[in-house]
Amino acid sequence: MTKRTPNGFTLDNSGKRIVVDPVTRIEGHMRIEVNVDENNIIRNAVSTGTMWRGIEVILKNRDPRDAWAFTERICGVCTGTHALTSVRAVENALGITIPDNANSIRNLMQLALQVHDHIVHFYHLHALDWVDVVSALSADPKATSALAQSVSDWPLSSPGYFKDIQIRLKKFFESGQLGPFKNGYWGNASYKLPAEANLMAVAHYLEALDFQKEIVKIHTIFGGKNPHPNWLVGGVPCPINIDGTGAVGAINIERLNMVTSIIDQIIEFNEKVYVPDIMAIGSFYKDWLYGGGLSGKNVLAYGDVPEHANDYSDVSLKLPRGAIVNGNLAEIHPVDHADPEQIQEFVTHSWYKYPDETNGLHPWDGVTEPHYELGPDAKGTKTNIEQLDEAAKYSWIKAPRWRGHAMEVGPLARWVVGYAQNKAEFKDPIDKVLTDLGLPVSALFSTLGRTAARALESSWAGHQMRYFQNKLVANIKAGDSSTATIDKWKPETWPKEAKGVGFTEAPRGALGHWIKIKSGKIDNYQCVVPTTWNGSPRDPEGNIGAFEASLMDTPMCDPAQPLEILRTIHSFDPCLACSTHVMSPDGQEMARVQVR
Amino acid sequence: MTAAETFYDVIRRQGITRRSFTKFCSLTAASLGFGPGAARAIAMALEIKERVPVIWMHGLECTCCSESFIRSAHPLVKDVILSMISLDYDDTIMAAAGNQAEAILEKTKETYKGKYILAVEGNPPLNEGGMFCIDGGRPFVEKLKWMTEDAFAIIAWGACACWGCVQAAQPNPTQAMPIDKVIFDKPIIKVPGCPPIAEVMTGVVTFITTFGKLPELDRQGRPKMFYSQRIHDKCYRRPHFDAGQFVEEWDDEGARKGYCLYKMGCKGPTTYNACSTVRWNGGVSFPIQSGHGCIGCSEDGFWDNGSFYERLTSLHQFGIEANANKVGLTATGIVGGAIAAHAAVTAVKRITAKRKKADV
Numbered sequence: 001m002t003k004r005t006p007n008g009f010t011l012d013n014s015g016k017r018i019v020v021d022p023v024t025r026i027e028g029h030m031r032i033e034v035n036v037d038e039n040n041i042i043r044n045a046v047s048t049g050t051m052w053r054g055i056e057v058i059l060k061n062r063d064p065r066d067a068w069a070f071t072e073r074i075c076g077v078c079t080g081t082h083a084l085t086s087v088r089a090v091e092n093a094l095g096i097t098i099p100d101n102a103n104s105i106r107n108l109m110q111l112a113l114q115v116h117d118h119i120v121h122f123y124h125l126h127a128l129d130w131v132d133v134v135s136a137l138s139a140d141p142k143a144t145s146a147l148a149q150s151v152s153d154w155p156l157s158s159p160g161y162f163k164d165i166q167i168r169l170k171k172f173f174e175s176g177q178l179g180p181f182k183n184g185y186w187g188n189a190s191y192k193l194p195a196e197a198n199l200m201a202v203a204h205y206l207e208a209l210d211f212q213k214e215i216v217k218i219h220t221i222f223g224g225k226n227p228h229p230n231w232l233v234g235g236v237p238c239p240i241n242i243d244g245t246g247a248v249g250a251i252n253i254e255r256l257n258m259v260t261s262i263i264d265q266i267i268e269f270n271e272k273v274y275v276p277d278i279m280a281i282g283s284f285y286k287d288w289l290y291g292g293g294l295s296g297k298n299v300l301a302y303g304d305v306p307e308h309a310n311d312y313s314d315v316s317l318k319l320p321r322g323a324i325v326n327g328n329l330a331e332i333h334p335v336d337h338a339d340p341e342q343i344q345e346f347v348t349h350s351w352y353k354y355p356d357e358t359n360g361l362h363p364w365d366g367v368t369e370p371h372y373e374l375g376p377d378a379k380g381t382k383t384n385i386e387q388l389d390e391a392a393k394y395s396w397i398k399a400p401r402w403r404g405h406a407m408e409v410g411p412l413a414r415w416v417v418g419y420a421q422n423k424a425e426f427k428d429p430i431d432k433v434l435t436d437l438g439l440p441v442s443a444l445f446s447t448l449g450r451t452a453a454r455a456l457e458s459s460w461a462g463h464q465m466r467y468f469q470n471k472l473v474a475n476i477k478a479g480d481s482s483t484a485t486i487d488k489w490k491p492e493t494w495p496k497e498a499k500g501v502g503f504t505e506a507p508r509g510a511l512g513h514w515i516k517i518k519s520g521k522i523d524n525y526q527c528v529v530p531t532t533w534n535g536s537p538r539d540p541e542g543n544i545g546a547f548e549a550s551l552m553d554t555p556m557c558d559p560a561q562p563l564e565i566l567r568t569i570h571s572f573d574p575c576l577a578c579s580t581h582v583m584s585p586d587g588q589e590m591a592r593v594q595v596r
Numbered sequence: 597m598t599a600a601e602t603f604y605d606v607i608r609r610q611g612i613t614r615r616s617f618t619k620f621c622s623l624t625a626a627s628l629g630f631g632p633g634a635a636r637a638i639a640m641a642l643e644i645k646e647r648v649p650v651i652w653m654h655g656l657e658c659t660c661c662s663e664s665f666i667r668s669a670h671p672l673v674k675d676v677i678l679s680m681i682s683l684d685y686d687d688t689i690m691a692a693a694g695n696q697a698e699a700i701l702e703k704t705k706e707t708y709k710g711k712y713i714l715a716v717e718g719n720p721p722l723n724e725g726g727m728f729c730i731d732g733g734r735p736f737v738e739k740l741k742w743m744t745e746d747a748f749a750i751i752a753w754g755a756c757a758c759w760g761c762v763q764a765a766q767p768n769p770t771q772a773m774p775i776d777k778v779i780f781d782k783p784i785i786k787v788p789g790c791p792p793i794a795e796v797m798t799g800v801v802t803f804i805t806t807f808g809k810l811p812e813l814d815r816q817g818r819p820k821m822f823y824s825q826r827i828h829d830k831c832y833r834r835p836h837f838d839a840g841q842f843v844e845e846w847d848d849e850g851a852r853k854g855y856c857l858y859k860m861g862c863k864g865p866t867t868y869n870a871c872s873t874v875r876w877n878g879g880v881s882f883p884i885q886s887g888h889g890c891i892g893c894s895e896d897g898f899w900d901n902g903s904f905y906e907r908l909t910s911l912h913q914f915g916i917e918a919n920a921n922k923v924g925l926t927a928t929g930i931v932g933g934a935i936a937a938h939a940a941v942t943a944v945k946r947i948t949a950k951r952k953k954a955d956v
Contacts, residue, residue, distance in 0.1 A: 020693055020694035021694055021730075021731070021732050021733055022687055022694065022697060022731055023693055023694070024688070024693040025693070026688075027659045027688070028654075028659070029654070029687075029730060029736075031730070031733070050729070050730035050731070051730065052721075052728045052729075052770065053656050053721075053762075053763040054769035055762060055763065058762065058765045058766065058767070058768075058899075063903040065903065065904075065905060066905070069904060070762055070765070070899070073658050073762040073790065074658060075658050075659070076657075076659045076660020076664075077659050077660075077663055079660060079663065120666075124666075124689055125688075175646075175647070177646060177649070177684070179677055179681075179683045180686060180689045180690045180691060182684055182685075182690070182691070183692035183696040183700055184691030184692055185691070185696075209666065210672060212667075213666065213669060213794075213877065213878065216877060217880045220876050220877040220880040220881045221881060221886065222886060223886055224881055224882055224883030224884070224885060224886035224887070224888055225876040225877065225881070225883055225886075226667070226876065226877055227660040227663045227664055227667075228790060228791065229886075230883050230886065230887075230888035232888065234846065236887075237846065237886065237887040237888035239847050239851040239852045239887050240852070241852040244852065244853075246852060248854070249832075249833075249854030249885060250851075250853075370724070372725075383726065383727060383735055383738075384734050385733035396728075483846075484846035486845050486846050489845070489846065560695075561696075577657065577659065
């Protein structure tokens with residue numbers, strides 16, 4: 001049966017159904033089902049969040065100053081970004097301001113996360129969708145070296161270097177124990193890179209694995225550990241002591257030097273490895289411009305990285321804020337998190353119940369009552385699903401909408417907003433990539449565009465880190481060593497009731513926490529996270545979400561091998577533990593597994 | 597055909613001589629009470645054996661354990677994956693998905709029956725028929741128990757698998773359970789923390805592949821080598837505690853001088869972990885060194901022990917030892933059989949029996 005969605009996609013679920021569960025190389029658990037037509041082109045797509053943890057109800061009645069630690073555990077991949085969002089929400093509710101140094105340090109931590117997440121995402125979660133590891137075995141190391149040196153002056157590029165990597169890889173494959181590469185889709189016709197580009201990419205897969213652990217040391221310096229560094233309502237927990245007694249145990253010149261050195265390495269890795277790799281890979285895939293989905297229609301960015309402490313206005317935020325709808329880049333709509341008409345969540349197709357499911361609810365008034373059931377056309381049983389019925393409820397993810405529109409969030413959304421705002425720092429790098437690859441602007445709205453935007457953002461973030469590191473040093477030099485505001489630390493100083501919102505741009509997109517505080521305790525806590533936006537199921541109007549839209553009309557080389565599905569879904573960097581977090585306030589009794 | 601890179605190749609590449617390797621094998625054999633022939637057998641095994649297959653499953657979790665694992669500075673995680681173990685299934689990094697991923701589990705159960713290590717990150721929820729965590733259309737708990745059947749040992753990564761962690765905090769809406777509440781007949785090595793330290797994680801894995809036995813565990817099932825002492829015991833700020841020098845408010849003079857964080861809610865005195873010795877991310881720092889108290893993330897139920905900023909009241913400021921000992925319960929249950937990794941079944945049975953006894 002063919003159906004046209006209000007957001008402009010033609011769905012046809014009559015063809016062969018393909019199920020991918022588990023979707024791997026993501027954070028958390030998800031399932032994708034698609035229907036393909038007789039030419040193996042995807043004509044219907046169903047995205048399902050398959051996990052649910054209930055962090056928000058666990059937060060009820062707890063100390064708001066602890067909320068960052070709980071919400072940080074929503075996700076260990078985008079570690080820290082939920083914590084930052086949480087302390088901002090509490091500070092917003094209680095009117096707490098933070099010192100300049102705390103703002104710079106928080107930005108350094110948030111930007112370090114962006115870079116880390118983007119690099120690990122591309123090389124370790126996404127690259128195998130573009131790179132055929134087995135093909136690398138037949139590469140000529142000399143030609144690989146020539147290729148590497150033609151795209152970058154990164155020093156690890158000699159023929160001997162690539163030969164050594166290839167020998168190690170050969171030994172690994174000949175052992176017959178293929179580890180994480182077992183049962184991959186090697187040799188699939190959808191892989192387009194020559195053997196040499198594959199070998200170069202595999203070498204960088206390994207280098208990035210070594211390098212990523214250096215990036216996070218910035219979290220360790222300021223937050224004590226990574227994953228899950230420590231944060232503080234009112235500032236940051238690490239004190240600054242440059243040359244006084246005990247400086248050796250605080251943020252001092254040695255610590256600052258370590259931060260500087262890591263930032264230098266980040267900038268170099270982005271410019272000499274990550275971005276050139278994207279360009280090299282992109283040049284072989286520029287005919288594969290599927291996967292645009294909602295990106296050319298509706299995108300949403302909250303903005304982040306405040307230039308000035310406590311100023312979250314559009315002018316202060318270095319990552320842009322705004323909403324674009326119906327592909328009209330000429331008009332950027334302002335976004336207001338407190339406006340009950342703007343951000344709303346729907347549950348008609350989610351495993352939750354509302355009293356009236358035709359309406360959406362703003363997060364401050366969110367209701368979350370789980371209601372797990374399969375539709376009449378589902379196949380299998382409730383505990384052994386063979387096929388879902390997307391006409392009914394089919395996901396643990398709610399459907400958030402901005403003024404009724406399904407939106408895409410993430411690096412591409414941010415960069416499209418920045419591009420539409422004509423900001424040179426976003427527009428120029430995009431134009432350069434497009435010119436170098438000989439592609440029109442429309443090519444941006446694709447799987448490849450999403451992947452490229454992430455690399456450009458990693459590069460941008462590295463330079464912003466240098467900026468905030470300099471700013472931090474300059475401020476300390478000017479005599480300000482303050483890192484925390486304590487006048488409203490104690491609950492006795494708080495109003496009896498308060499509510500607030502905190503937002504950030506997580507690596508995978510716009511993230512918001514809404515909090516209500518009553519008598520010093522959390523009364524209600526709601527998170528709307530990037531993968532709730534991107535991975536959302538259908539809404540009452542029938543609009544499909546960003547994952548679903550992105551899969552539409554993509555041809556598959558071999559429907560038994562879901563390579564193209566993985567490639568496009570991975571380009572969003574899905575985080576399912578984030579998206580499926582909500583919980584019934586009364587924690588009703590539910591059927592329980594028998595433990596034998 | 598070129599031989600696969602073996603354990604021997606790896607240690608040679610890391611600069612260990614043939615002579616030291618032989619000596620290591622003899623010592624291992626001797627310590628296990630084997631005759632002279634055994635040393636040669638061990639050497640052979642380490643030179644030619646297949647890498648130990650590891651199946652890494654994910655339940656309800658946040659993936660911080662996987663993220664921590666890849667931070668390992670020594671050994672580097674690429675060496676662990678390419679040369680020390682065979683990480684045949686790990687949803688987070690594996691190339692295959694869907695059917696092709698599921699097929700690996702079947703195959704491993706058949707081919708390596710009783711020989712693979714099952715590493716579990718996260719935990720199974722039991723409410724809603726287990727469908728708060730769906731994997732391959734089925735409840736995760738089923739898949740977990742099914743893979744447990746043929747594993748030779750189980751590693752519980754992090755606070756989720758060991759104790760339940762954040763989703764099991766009150767009121768535990770999904771009835772998320774630590775894995776020892778659903779797995780009864782296999783030895784479980786608990787490596788708690790949210791997440792555990794990277795080098796502790798790779799340390800536990802490589803201990804097994806290097807020494808061919810499971811590490812000695814305490815009564816709670818944690819490797820003693822990393823979890824037998826409190827953060828407070830080895831904290832570099834301990835002298836300030838003893839001298840009564842405390843941080844009283846965030847960013848005060850005491851904070852800047854690196855005084856003790858006990859009054860700011862530090863849970864170091866009741867937390868068993870290696871943070872103050874191994875430290876984090878290649879030894880760069882640990883929470884206390886960066887100005888925040890320990891939140892006790894490796895302890896059972898740490899989410900429900902009051903605010904992270906509340907001072908521990910069950911402890912006397914002085915004479916802390918007596919009280920904290922009650923909290924810790926490190927104990928005598930010496931486990932750990934002694935056999936090369938692939939032949940560890942007997943030891944495993946012994947440990948399992950012991951654990952069952954201890955549970956009663």
